[in-house]
Amino acid sequence: MLKIHNTLSRDKQDFIPIEPNKVRMYVCGMTVYDYCHAGHARVMVVFDMVYRWLKASGYDVTYVRNITDIDDKIIKRAAENNESIHALTQRFIDAMHEDERALGVLAPDHEPRATQFVPQMLEMIAQLEQNGMAYRAADGDVNYAVRKFPGYGKLSGKSLEDLRAGERVDVADSKHDPLDFVLWKHAKESEPAEVKWESSWGPGRPGWHIECSAMASEILGRHFDIHGGGADLQFPHHENEIAQSEGAHQCQFVNYWMHNGFVRVDNEKMSKSLGNFFTIREVLKKFDAEVMRFFILRAHYRSPLNYSDMHIDDAKSALTRLYTALKDVPPSLPIDAIQIDWDVPAAKAFKVAMDDDFNTPEAMAVLQGLAKEINISKSRDVANLLLALGGVLGLLQQPPIRFLQGGERIVATLHLTAPAPTLEARGEALDIDALIEARAAAKQAKNFAEADRIRKELLAAGIVLEDSAAGTTWRRA
RNA sequence: GGUGCGAUAGCAAAGCGGUUAUGCCCCGGAUUGCAAAUCCGGUUAGCCCAGUUCGACUCUGGGUCGCACCUCCA
Numbered sequence: 001m002l003k004i005h006n007t008l009s010r011d012k013q014d015f016i017p018i019e020p021n022k023v024r025m026y027v028c029g030m031t032v033y034d035y036c037h038a039g040h041a042r043v044m045v046v047f048d049m050v051y052r053w054l055k056a057s058g059y060d061v062t063y064v065r066n067i068t069d070i071d072d073k074i075i076k077r078a079a080e081n082n083e084s085i086h087a088l089t090q091r092f093i094d095a096m097h098e099d100e101r102a103l104g105v106l107a108p109d110h111e112p113r114a115t116q117f118v119p120q121m122l123e124m125i126a127q128l129e130q131n132g133m134a135y136r137a138a139d140g141d142v143n144y145a146v147r148k149f150p151g152y153g154k155l156s157g158k159s160l161e162d163l164r165a166g167e168r169v170d171v172a173d174s175k176h177d178p179l180d181f182v183l184w185k186h187a188k189e190s191e192p193a194e195v196k197w198e199s200s201w202g203p204g205r206p207g208w209h210i211e212c213s214a215m216a217s218e219i220l221g222r223h224f225d226i227h228g229g230g231a232d233l234q235f236p237h238h239e240n241e242i243a244q245s246e247g248a249h250q251c252q253f254v255n256y257w258m259h260n261g262f263v264r265v266d267n268e269k270m271s272k273s274l275g276n277f278f279t280i281r282e283v284l285k286k287f288d289a290e291v292m293r294f295f296i297l298r299a300h301y302r303s304p305l306n307y308s309d310m311h312i313d314d315a316k317s318a319l320t321r322l323y324t325a326l327k328d329v330p331p332s333l334p335i336d337a338i339q340i341d342w343d344v345p346a347a348k349a350f351k352v353a354m355d356d357d358f359n360t361p362e363a364m365a366v367l368q369g370l371a372k373e374i375n376i377s378k379s380r381d382v383a384n385l386l387l388a389l390g391g392v393l394g395l396l397q398q399p400p401i402r403f404l405q406g407g408e409r410i411v412a413t414l415h416l417t418a419p420a421p422t423l424e425a426r427g428e429a430l431d432i433d434a435l436i437e438a439r440a441a442a443k444q445a446k447n448f449a450e451a452d453r454i455r456k457e458l459l460a461a462g463i464v465l466e467d468s469a470a471g472t473t474w475r476r477a
Numbered sequence: 478g479g480u481g482c483g484a485u486a487g488c489a490a491a492g493c494g495g496u497u498a499u500g501c502c503c504c505g506g507a508u509u510g511c512a513a514a515u516c517c518g519g520u521u522a523g524c525c526c527a528g529u530u531c532g533a534c535u536c537u538g539g540g541u542c543g544c545a546c547c548u549c550c551a
Contacts, residue, residue: 010481028551036551043551073549156546162479163547208549231482231551237550260551261482267543271550298500299490304483304544314489318500324514353491361491365499375515448510455512466513475513 002057002355004226005302007234007257008155012357015256017225023059023221024449026254028212028229028237029111031068032092033077036099037277038268038292039230039263039309046260046301048105049393053354054391065108066215069095070115070205075195082110085194089113099280102289104394110219114211118197121206121214125183125199127248137174140186142201144209146179149243155257156235176350181240182207209240213248216241222249228258231302232269260301270307278307287312288403290395294319297360297393318368318406319395321473322386325371327400331387332380335397338388346370346382350389360393367395404475428459436472439465 002015017023027047030040047065054061066076069089078088080196100107125142128134133148146160153159156373185202187196196203206214216224229238238257243255263270269279283292286309295315299305331338340347346366353362355406370386373379392398437453442450455465462477 030551031549039550039551046551071549121547128488156480158480158547165479165547232546232550234481235546236548262545262551264544269545269550273548302482305490311489314501317502318489321500328514335519356492359491361499368499372516443510446510452511459513464513467509468514473514 002054003357004256004258005357006255006256007238007259010157017059018223018255019058021058023054023061023226025054025061025063025106025226025228026212026216026220026224027063027065028233029065029067029098030092031071032089032096033071033074033075034092034272035279035281036096037270037272037279038283039277040096041099041103041280041283041292042260042263042296042301042305043204043230044100044105045103045394046148047258047295047361048103049297049301050358051106051108051259052392053358057355062110062220063108063275064110064112064216064219066212067096067111067113068208068211069093069113070195070211071208073247075191078192085192086174095281099284102284103280103293104290104397106350106394107284112215112219114206114215115213117211117218118206120218121210121334122184122197122199123200124210124214124217124244124248128183128244131247131250133243133247134183135176137176138202139174140202140204141174141182142184143175143180143244144183144247145176146181146243147177149247151246152179152243153239155239155242158235158239179236181209181236183210183244199224209237209381210244212237213241213244213253217245217249217253223252224254226256226258227254228260231259231261234259251357254397258301261299261304263324264304265307265308283312288406290398290403291316291319294395296396298359298364301358318364322371322390322396323398323400324404325374326383326386326396327404329374329378329380329383330400331383333384335387335391338384340385340388340392344385346373347385350392354392363393401473406476430458430463432458432463432474436465436474440472 003012004015005011027043032034036044051061051063070085074085074089076444079084081088125134128144129142133145134142135145137143153163160177160179183206184199184201185204185207186201187205195205197205212359216227227238227241242253265276265278268274268276280292291312295312296305298315298318342348342351346369350363350366353366356362367386367389370382370389374386376384387396435458439454441452442448442454458465458474459477463474464477466473466475
């Protein structure tokens with residue numbers, strides 16, 4: 001039985017879907033005005049893992065992850081770049097999709113863009129106004145009246161009093177309550193036509209929070225199973241989503257709220273505002289994308305995750321161990337042909353871990369255990385299981401040799417880039433196969449000094465040789 | 478100030494009221510021409526103070542420290 005930590009109740013609960021065998025899930029995606037950073041990578045990978053596990057558990061899953069393509073920051077950035085909103089957002093949507101593909105993140109079933117759902121948002125705002133929960137302020141904005149929603153604060157565990165006590169910003173006078181938030185922003189002269197929509201409250205554009213409420217209910221219905229996002233969205237974004245959706249529809253919005261922990265740098269949250277972020281593409285220049293994915297899944301999704309090159313290197317070593325086992329004992333079947341027998345102890349342990357609020361660190365330990373078993377028994381059945389369970393997490397799906405030898409650079413003749421001080425300096429290409437052959441000849445002639453010299457030369461270029469009965473193979477250090 | 482979360486070995490990170498987490502690093506051994514990989518074994522734990530218990534890293538209470546949210550943020 002799958003248990004999920006529900007932010008709403010702050011404990012683990014048995015997961016019971018609204019409709020048997022079906023799961024409807026919504027995750028807050030990116031605001032597309034810049035490249036995604038490691039923090040975004042975590043949301044993508046974590047909920048991709050959730051999506052995969054739900055499917056592996058036999059559920060028919062509908063996964064929606066939205067794109068916010070209209071927002072203050074987007075307007076500002078487009079103006080700075082002297083670029084249209086659409087050109088800017090499309091550029092970063094494309095970049096985001098590239099990052100996701102690299103990280104092994106499956107496409108969600110729906111990827112709605114806010115700008116495509118403005119009519120639904122307007123409809124919802126009208127419903128809220130009709131229910132007496134929205135009002136038109138003096139400045140022309142339409143606001144949500146938090147006082148009118150009795151459950152306000154139930155997700156974040158805050159009372160209106162607590163929230164007001166902590167109010168740290170000057171409040172617009174036009175709001176009835178400092179915590180009221182904008183549903184519809186009236187258009188400003190300075191803004192481009194591209195961000196103005198007609199409405200019964202005059203031209204304007206939607207507030208951020210209403211976007212998700214409208215997209216989620218339009219695609220998944222007014223009441224669905226799982227809603228996810230980063231921990232920072234808990235308040236106010238998700239709190240406001242509840243207020244909007246339940247205020248408009250008068251029924252429960254979401255059964256299970258899931259929030260992933262932050263990526264940190266030097267023990268501080270990685271964020272745009274702090275400026276301490278690394279974009280996904282920066283990281284992928286240094287590491288295989290699968291290492292990044294592995295690094296993220298090595299921690300529990302709700303724990304903080306410290307980012308540093310050292311920690312990613314650590315993850316790389318651990319993942320290398322798994323791939324080494326698969327290289328030495330190749331699975332006998334392709335992934336699609338492997339039927340996982342969940343009664344096998346290791347598979348069972350994996351399932352128990354995953355069913356316990358997606359305990360991927362524990363599941364990873366099972367994979368390491370399988371690697372050891374493979375190394376000892378050389379069992380191809382066990383290799384099949386490792387490949388299959390890895391696949392459930394979106395891992396271990398490259399040919400081992402490709403991972404170990406460095407991605408696309410599988411060709412025997414390498415034009416080395418970064419880690420090749422000696423050869424690089426001479427601008428030479430390194431013919432690994434030829435050097436391995438030369439070394440084999442030297443070994444044959446018992447010229448170990450020469451053999452070792454060649455090995456050292458390759459090592460200096462980041463190439464590790466491994467001799468075995470079957471011959472010599474190489475991998476990247 | 479309010480609210481919430483956390484503190485595990487050199488590093489990272491889980492479970493668990495009593496039995497090896499796991500990975501990386503380190504040490505010894507096997508193997509190897511020497512290495513690498515692999516295997517066998519080993520060293521390093523549970524912030525502090527009380528309490529509950531036959532027994533606590535695990536439960537309870539009190540500290541201390543850290544982080545997050547309360548403002549756009551994954």
